[in-house]
Amino acid sequence: xTIVITGAAGQIGYSLLPMVASGEVFGxxxxxxxxxxxxxxxxxxxxxxxxxxxxxxxxxLNNIVCTTDPLVAFKDADVAFLVGGFPRRPGMLxxxxxQINTKIFLSMGQAxxxxxxxxxxxxxxxxPANTNALVTLKQCTRVPSKNFCAMTRLDYNRASxxxxxxxxxxxxxxxxxxxxxxxxxxxxxxxxxxxYVEANDGTKTPLSSLLNEDDEWLRNxxxxxxxxxxxxxxxxxxxxxxLSAANAAADCVRTWLVTGTKPGETVAMAVYNEEGHxxxxxxxxxxxxxECKDGDWVVKTGLNVNEFGQEKIKASEAELLSERDAAMEIxxxxxxxxxxKKE
Numbered sequence: 001x002t003i004v005i006t007g008a009a010g011q012i013g014y015s016l017l018p019m020v021a022s023g024e025v026f027g028x029x030x031x032x033x034x035x036x037x038x039x040x041x042x043x044x045x046x047x048x049x050x051x052x053x054x055x056x057x058x059x060x061l062n063n064i065v066c067t068t069d070p071l072v073a074f075k076d077a078d079v080a081f082l083v084g085g086f087p088r089r090p091g092m093l094x095x096x097x098x099q100i101n102t103k104i105f106l107s108m109g110q111a112x113x114x115x116x117x118x119x120x121x122x123x124x125x126x127x128p129a130n131t132n133a134l135v136t137l138k139q140c141t142r143v144p145s146k147n148f149c150a151m152t153r154l155d156y157n158r159a160s161x162x163x164x165x166x167x168x169x170x171x172x173x174x175x176x177x178x179x180x181x182x183x184x185x186x187x188x189x190x191x192x193x194x195x196y197v198e199a200n201d202g203t204k205t206p207l208s209s210l211l212n213e214d215d216e217w218l219r220n221x222x223x224x225x226x227x228x229x230x231x232x233x234x235x236x237x238x239x240x241x242x243l244s245a246a247n248a249a250a251d252c253v254r255t256w257l258v259t260g261t262k263p264g265e266t267v268a269m270a271v272y273n274e275e276g277h278x279x280x281x282x283x284x285x286x287x288x289x290x291e292c293k294d295g296d297w298v299v300k301t302g303l304n305v306n307e308f309g310q311e312k313i314k315a316s317e318a319e320l321l322s323e324r325d326a327a328m329e330i331x332x333x334x335x336x337x338x339x340x341k342k343e
Contacts, residue, residue: 001026001030001031001032001033001078001079002032002033002035002075002076002077002078002079002117003020003026003032003033003034003035003077003078003079003080003081004035004036004037004073004074004077004079004080004081005017005020005034005035005036005037005080005081005083006037006038006073006080006081006082006083006084006108006126007037007038007042007083007084007085007126008034008036008037008038008046008049008066008083008084009036009038009042009045009046009048009049010042010083010084010242011239011240011242012083012125012240012242012245012246012249013036013049013083013084013246014049014242015242015243015245015246015247016081016083016246016249016250017034017036017049017053018053018056018058019246019247019250020032020034020081020250021034021053021056021058021060021061022056022058022060022061023058023059023060024250024254025250025253025254025258026060026254026257026258027258028059028060029060030060031060031061031062032060032061032062033062033063033064033065034053034061034063034064034065035065035067035072035073035074035075035077036049036050036064036065036066036067036073037067037068037069037070037073037084038066038067038068038084039068039084040068043066043068046066047066050064050066070107070108070110070111071111071114071115073111074108074111074112074114074115074116074120075115075116076115076116076117077112077115077116077117077120078117078119078120078121079120079121079122079123079253079257080112080116080120080121080122080123081123081125081249081253082105082108082122082123082124082125082126082132082133082136083125083126083249084104084126085101085104085105085126085127085132086100086101086104087127087240088127094128094184094323095326097127097128098128098131098323098326098327098330099326099330101126101127101128101131101132101135102131102132102135102326102327102330102331103330103334104126104132105124105126105132105133105135105136106135106136106139106331106334108136108139109135109136109137109138109139109140110139112136112139112140112143113139113140113141113142113143116143118142118143119143119144119147120143120147121147121149121253121256121257121295122136122137122143122147122148122149123149123150123151123249123252123253123256124136124148124149124150124151125151125245125249127183127184128182128183128184128323129150129151129152129183129270130150130182130183130184130270130284130285130286130287130320130323131285131320131323131324131327132150133148133149133150133270133285134272134284134285134324134327135327135331136148137272137285138331145272145274146271146272146296146297148271148272148285149252149256149269149270149271149297150183150269150270150271150285150287151183151245151248151249151252151270152179152183152187152268152269152270152287153248153249153251153252153255153267153268153269154183154241154244154245154248154249155179155183155187155189155226155229155268155287156177156179156248156267156268157244157247157248157251158189158225158226158229158244159177159179159189159191159222159226160174160177160191162222162225162226163177163191163195163207163211163222166211166214166217166222167197167210167211169197173197173198173199174191174195174197174207175195175196175197175198175204175265176194176195176196176265176266176289177189177190177191177195177207177268178190178191178193178194178195178266178268178288178289178303179268179287180278180286180287180288180309180312180313180316181286181287181312181313181315181316181317181319181320182270182286182287182316182319182320182323183270183287184316184319185227185228186227186315186316186319187226187227187287187316188223188309188312188313188315188316189222189223189226189227190305190309190312191207191211191218191222192206192207192208192211192212192218193208193303193304193305193306193309194266194289194300194303195207195208197210219308229241251267252267252269255267255292256269256292256295256297257295259292260292260293260294261290261291261292261293265291266289266290266291266300267289267290267292268287268288268289268290269287269288269290269292269297270285270286270287270288271285271286271287271288271290271297271299272284272285273285273286273288275299277299277301278301278303278305278313279313280313280317281317281321283324284317284320284321284324285320286316286317286320288300289303
């Protein structure tokens with residue numbers, strides 16, 4: 001398999017590369033060719049990363065290409081982790097971040113359209129991830145919409161861990177926590193609509209029966225902790241949450257493309273909403289509970305979301321609509337909005 005990782009010399013890329021190269025993501029019997037993309041200023045550092053990868057002597061690593069050219073990076077690519085983007089600086093508004101990153105992900109989408117495999121699977125990690133994924137997808141007429149995903153697996157992992165801590169159990173026992181909406185502070189982490197604890201004997205106890213009596217915790221401390229976790233890590237560590245982001249990217253792609261989900265289980269994926277699931281506006285990259293099988297995903301439907309949850313979903317939808325409109329205005333000004341599919 002040919003795997004693209006953009007921003008490969010950055011903190012997240014540096015943490016993600018060993019997971020991909022070692023077989024942790026795609027399995028011990030899949031050889032990988034790594035195509036690593038960086039901006040020109042990062043190329044020297046990327047060459048150092050390549051040296052380290054070679055020195056790791058991974059059995060599953062076949063070849064490494066380091067480049068600053070997206071057309072080289074995405075050539076015949078099977079999977080892409082879009083990690084590289086312009087980070088939010090102090091004092092920057094979210095709309096400023098959208099303006100810069102829309103242009104970056106416009107070029108990523110154009111390169112994918114030009115040279116990648118027709119069935120490439122694309123995970124967008126760089127923020128604003130949902131809208132960056134939408135911009136990328138809009139450039140691609142050859143690649144199915146279902147082949148694009150924005151990463152809310154990190155939020156899913158964070159939320160699941162907080163519930164496990166609250167209940168004094170292992171996180172492996174926490175199932176079907178949902179992340180609705182945007183990978184931002186407007187997201188709605190929801191452990192009680194479909195979540196449960198699975199005991200070693202297979203017994204399943206709904207999280208609603210364990211947590212709903214603590215409504216104050218659910219709607220305040222839990223919500224805020226998950227929504228603001230990245231900021232809290234930044235304040236404590238002095239750097240972004242690169243390790244957990246890389247781990248979540250690996251988790252997302254492994255579940256999506258390799259292992260699938262177990263029967264009855266879901267994970268969080270921000271996917272292209274062609275069907276208008278749960279009343280959300282069509283044409284957004286929106287995080288839903290997803291079941292994965294054979295390299296594909298489906299949104300789990302029919303869940304009964306309470307009034308509080310519906311309000312939170314609408315708030316995240318409103319933010320994504322605003323982001324989409326800002327990004328599409330930039331695309332139209334660049335002359336790239338009228339020739340693309342997936343209106």
